[in-house]
Amino acid sequence: MSNLKDEQFSDRHLVTGVLNGDRYAFGLIIKKTEGLVAQMTFKMISSPGDRKDIAQDIYLKAFKNLSGFKFQSKLSTWIGQIAYNTCLHYLEKKKLLLMDNFGEDSGSPIGHFNKDLKNDTEDLLFNKELATVLQTEIELLKPLYKTLISLYHQEDLSYAEIAEITSLPEGTVKNYIFRARKTLKENLLLKYKRNEL
């Protein structure tokens, strides 16, 4: 019901409302895009205090520049770009690395972290354990890879949309996401092998 109502407020409708002085319309824009902004700030910024300032900064910038939004992309993509650039600027200021190089294909033998599970309870426990381990492994990735992986797999953005947000070529986005997944898979395999020994 709520989603249906959200759909009714098209980007153009909301932007026109804000430009005509309707603050409530800007509140709706924040509600619509907050998930994406949270995803990006949580993945790129480790300090919770700084996240709060950055999230506000992102929307204040969006409000200030809204008259320059030309509807050439989705409003959420445009706000995603502002979020990405604001986080990037923060990382540069703090001299933090956005990314580093992954190693080349190590050609490690295939292991299994998809064990044969005997029943639903075991299945549930395994999935819970995997979720926790995976969360830790994702946190260990560099900010850019964490962000790209989350935008693709959790926010359901296409490679093209992610490329637009990050201003990276689509091929580079694909390549980085591929590497991030591979690293995650290898790290999970290592972890499960170590546990088995």
Add this chain to the structure above:
Amino acid sequence: MITAHLTDAEIQLYIVEPENINDQLTIHVQDCENCQANIANYRLLFNGIQDQVKPRFDFDLTNLVLEQLPEPKRAFPWAVLLISVFSVSFILLLGIFFWSHIEAVITRTPMVLIATAIAAAIVILIFQAVEMIRNHQKQLHALLNVNAMQL
């Protein structure tokens, strides 16, 4: 049939964009336990990432931002002012121009008739005012309900 195992890139593509996978590779996967295990690992990984809890801010971002927005600068309503001045001037001019006729109508009409007309006008105005207040309350109520649903 291809004998070499699928690379990581091919396996990821096999899951994400199966339509772009070569038929030979698909045939290989059907008979290769090694590749099937690798695909299962990746599938599990993809599902695991997808099922991760999405981060949420533990503060009310909307209110925080809205409090900091500058007050909108409202343009001076020149159009409304012009129309008002023009309307008042027009009525005054009419009044001045036809004053002798208006005066004659007032003096010649019986007081009872004038009092009745004034009373009728007041009653109509009261009904209209009540209707306007009701409409206003109804619209405000609807707007608040929509606000509550949206936010």
